[in-house]
Amino acid sequence: MTQSDPDRMQFDTRLMHAAAPDPPIGGSVVTPIFQSAMGVQPPEGPAPGQDLHDSIRYIRLHNTPNHLELQGRLASLAGAQAGLVCASGMAAISASLLTVLQPGQHLLVSQQLYGGSHAWIHAELDRLGITSTTIDGTAPSTWAAALRPETKAIYLETITNPLLRLPDLPAAAAFAKEHGLVSLTDNTLATPALCRPVELGIDLSLHSATKYLNGHSDILAGAVLGSEELVGEVASRLTLLGGCLDPNACFLLTRGLKTLGLRIERQCSNTQALAEFLDGHPAVEHVNYPGLPHHPDSEHARSWLSGWGGLLSFELAGGEAAARSLVQALRIPAYAPSLGGVETLITLPVDSSHAILSPSEREAAGVGPGLVRVALGIEGQQDIIEDFAQALER
Numbered sequence: 310m311t312q313s314d315p316d317r318m319q320f321d322t323r324l325m326h327a328a329a330p331d332p333p334i335g336g337s338v339v340t341p342i343f344q345s346a347m348g349v350q351p352p353e354g355p356a357p358g359q360d361l362h363d364s365i366r367y368i369r370l371h372n373t374p375n376h377l378e379l380q381g382r383l384a385s386l387a388g389a390q391a392g393l394v395c396a397s398g399m400a401a402i403s404a405s406l407l408t409v410l411q412p413g414q415h416l417l418v419s420q421q422l423y424g425g426s427h428a429w430i431h432a433e434l435d436r437l438g439i440t441s442t443t444i445d446g447t448a449p450s451t452w453a454a455a456l457r458p459e460t461k462a463i464y465l466e467t468i469t470n471p472l473l474r475l476p477d478l479p480a481a482a483a484f485a486k487e488h489g490l491v492s493l494t495d496n497t498l499a500t501p502a503l504c505r506p507v508e509l510g511i512d513l514s515l516h517s518a519t520k521y522l523n524g525h526s527d528i529l530a531g532a533v534l535g536s537e538e539l540v541g542e543v544a545s546r547l548t549l550l551g552g553c554l555d556p557n558a559c560f561l562l563t564r565g566l567k568t569l570g571l572r573i574e575r576q577c578s579n580t581q582a583l584a585e586f587l588d589g590h591p592a593v594e595h596v597n598y599p600g601l602p603h604h605p606d607s608e609h610a611r612s613w614l615s616g617w618g619g620l621l622s623f624e625l626a627g628g629e630a631a632a633r634s635l636v637q638a639l640r641i642p643a644y645a646p647s648l649g650g651v652e653t654l655i656t657l658p659v660d661s662s663h664a665i666l667s668p669s670e671r672e673a674a675g676v677g678p679g680l681v682r683v684a685l686g687i688e689g690q691q692d693i694i695e696d697f698a699q700a701l702e703r
């Protein structure tokens with residue numbers, strides 16, 4: 310298929326074809342794995358007008374054919390000028406924040422964060438003299454009070470984990486423009502299938518591609534999407550930090566990505582069904598999922614999110630003890646950290662995403678010891694509901 314203008318095609322078509330090499334390399338329908346650390350260089354030196362750097366092909370420069378196809382495809386999906394893939398989600402987050410923030414500068418950051426990001430921002434960035442103030446991403450009117458002359462960036466998560474709050478991304482984009490800040494959001498839980506932050510005016514959209522983008526729980530990867538200029542700066546920094554993605558992982562991510570549209574659709578419908586079942590169950594105290602009518606943010610967020618994703622969390626009336634019995638009684642979900650794969654996983658965030666936080670930090674983030682998080686896969690819906698029904702019965 311030739312790519313006359315792939316960016317004008319539908320999302321599901323771009324998952325397969327955007328940025329595919331044209332003509333295909335070696336006539337291959339699927340771009341093979343370029344497992345070669347380096348490429349040969351012209352011995353006569355760079356061509357006239359060519360930068361020496363551009364003539365070097367090396368995995369750490371993110372420029373194998375596997376990188377170029379994958380980065381171009383992710384950028385197209387996100388509605389961004391440029392894309393960069395990284396060794397993990399944390400490599401994407403750390404390289405991006407180290408690029409936009411200098412020592413002495415200040416960051417506004419969501420109160421609710423993935424545990425690794427929380428530790429990176431509140432311990433490691435602090436050590437480098439970069440300070441931060443936590444804000445409520447869903448209350449834009451409160452942000453201005455946290456500004457300082459040295460504030461340089463605002464960092465949110467599109468859908469927060471594990472409480473499923475939905476920060477106001479359009480307001481963050483406008484606020485950042487008004488105050489000269491760089492805006493970033495961790496879009497891992499939404500994916501470009503449900504939300505395209507760059508199209509809303511957010512400067513950088515970050516991903517743990519380990520999760521939904523790859524979807525098969527078999528690699529670690531990250532992605533940074535945004536303008537040519539800003540992504541280029543992050544790429545240069547990542548080249549020096551060394552958190553590059555291996556070509557074999559690029560290949561697997563390119564393969565996993567093709568079914569993102571199908572997977573997310575099923576994961577959203579499975580999650581909606583389980584959320585409704587749990588919400589009506591007498592043993593369940595409270596369910597967090599934007600697809601439920603009592604969710605505090607979802608009405609407003611409909612303008613920038615086209616679905617509510619594959620994650621939900623809930624608390625049982627019996628607290629942590631009941632939660633631990635429940636996860637042992639379930640047959641289908643594996644008790645494991647992480648999310649976004651085709652198989653359903655269940656965890657208590659105190660044992661996984663938020664294990665790195667102290668009990669008081671967890672309390673401040675609203676993550677209680679009895680909170681249960683489910684990341685729905687693509688199994689049959691009735692089997693999942695029946696499994697939860699029998700486990701809650703016990």
Ligand SMILES: *Cc1c(COP(=O)(O)O)cnc(C)c1O
Pocket residue numbers: 397398399400423425426466470495497498516517518519520529530531
């Ligand atoms: C998992 C996750 C990360 C970290 O990604 P890794 O690929 O494990 O480094 C960052 N943000 C969110 C929201 C995540 O779920």
